[in-house]
């Protein structure tokens with residue numbers, strides 16, 4: 114079987130899960146597509162998952178209320194072994210890329226990380242992935258009875274529902290206690306469209322000037338365009354925006370239809386997170402800024418003048 | 430308590446990445462210690478300076494001969510000695526973790542510091558895979574760390590936001606921006622580093638064959654349209670851009 118580990122938050126199945134189903138179908142490998150749902154109070158998530166899978170395994174327990182790499186890895190490896198999975202797919206989110214390597218070690222399997230495409234190749238699987246700060250596309254091949262994969266968010270189209278909903282089964286797992294204790298949490302939820310799901314992203318860089326200007330014109334422009342708000346590391350370091358909005362090597366990787374960069378210089382570490390966007394728009398007062406080299410559209414000008422004009426123009 | 434800090438050597442961020450045939454060619458490219466790993470070396474030094482009972486800081490690199498430079502930089506920053514498993518073989522992160530875990534065992538290390546996402550293979554797997562091989566807990570994307578006795582406390586980033594944590598050694602910690610500001614090696618320390626031990630080790634003794642075969646690499650530079658508008662008249666420029674996004678790119682309504 115092909116085992117997919119569901120990604121979900123706030124009782125809802127994440128788009129990443131539907132993307133993994135497409136990735137799984139694309140491998141051309143045999144066996145039922147099985148989604149494993151780990152968590153507490155996940156009945157709703159499980160029935161959403163059933164719409165796209167052949168079967169859904171549900172581990173609903175208090176010991177899974179808090180995500181932990183050790184627990185998740187143990188759960189996934191256990192199900193993969195019992196179900197004789199030949200392919201295990203996890204999301205390419207921070208958590209997915211944190212437990213997937215542990216699963217690979219447990220199963221003594223090759224691990225294809227953060228893949229953007231998958232295809233079968235005789236005995237194994239071939240995958241493409243980005244390397245060197247996303248400047249290079251590499252092709253790798255995993256051979257062996259079992260392969261563990263994490264799928265890069267936004268790289269596969271979300272799967273449409275299958276003809277018939279899959280059966281749901283409850284599973285009991287023998288889980289280790291996580292040796293990491295979480296003593297506090299700060300969730301940086303913004304009320305706006307999540308960056309991983311947004312079709313349009315408006316990102317502000319240091320050129321925006323200060324935190325007030327984000328509320329004064331970055332947010333209103335994003336609202337007019339139904340867009341998510343992103344930020345560069347410089348902006349996050351300055352405390353103008355929360356880390357959850359950072360795009361780049363150490364922030365989020367995004368691939369929207371349009372990425373609008375306001376006062377962003379275009380450093381490689383930033384490009385590595387957004388360089389694969391379909392259309393890149395740059396607004397910068399320095400015509401020599403590196404961001405213009407990767408831009409489809411751009412305006413050489415001061416964000417203080419251009420953005421208010423864009424807000425006006427985008428109203429109509 | 431000993432700390433093992435892992436070093437990868439990667440092209441300088443501003444350096445051009447070149448291909449030769451279908452593999453990346455680093456000959457003649459400026460290579461440096463990965464910035465993410467630099468945070469690890471710095472953090473090990475700071476833990477020692479904070480009085481956390483750190484007996485030794487060992488820098489480890491697995492890779493070609495040129496990695497010596499990155500190890501010397503770690504020694505010049507303040508690491509006590511270095512181990513270089515010299516090889517031109519390409520190991521994937523999960524296979525490499527075998528070498529790291531073995532070394533941690535023979536060296537009796539109790540804390541391993543690894544970069545959160547290395548800038549050469551864009552992978553986050555090394556820390557997690559090493560932790561699993563050792564049966565240790567892991568803390569990834571750490572941006573605050575304290576060590577008292579064998580108790581680690583700190584903060585790290587998760588999918589949406591961040592968490593504070595507590596864990597007991599041994600553990601693997603992956604580093605990232607915000608954890609610290611790495612120091613520059615001073616000239617006297619660079620001189621001293623030349624005398625520190627840099628032990629060579631042989632990959633063959635680790636039984637760490639790669640499970641992932643490298644097939645090829647491509648540099649894809651997607652052609653961009655590069656329609657740049659002069660913003661001297663902000664209203665006209667904005668109207669033109671919105672029109673392009675709506676009617677040419679069709680990405681907004």
Ligand SMILES: Cc1cc2nc3c(=O)[nH]c(=O)nc-3n(C[C@H](O)[C@H](O)[C@H](O)COP(=O)(O)OP(=O)(O)OC[C@H]3O[C@@H](n4cnc5c(N)ncnc54)[C@H](O)[C@@H]3O)c2cc1C
Nearest residue numbers: 318319320345346347361362363364376378382383398416
């Ligand atoms: C290990 C590591 C990881 C990193 N990870 C990330 C990451 O994940 N994400 C990230 O973004 N960066 C990351 N960086 C940092 C990156 O190298 C850059 O420093 C950062 O992206 C710069 O942000 P910026 O473009 O906002 O600021 P700057 O480089 O300061 O650029 C500001 C730009 O705004 C323009 N400008 C100024 N005023 C105006 C105005 N009034 N109107 C129009 N334009 C104006 C300027 O011409 C300039 O081009 C990382 C660095 C390292 C070493």
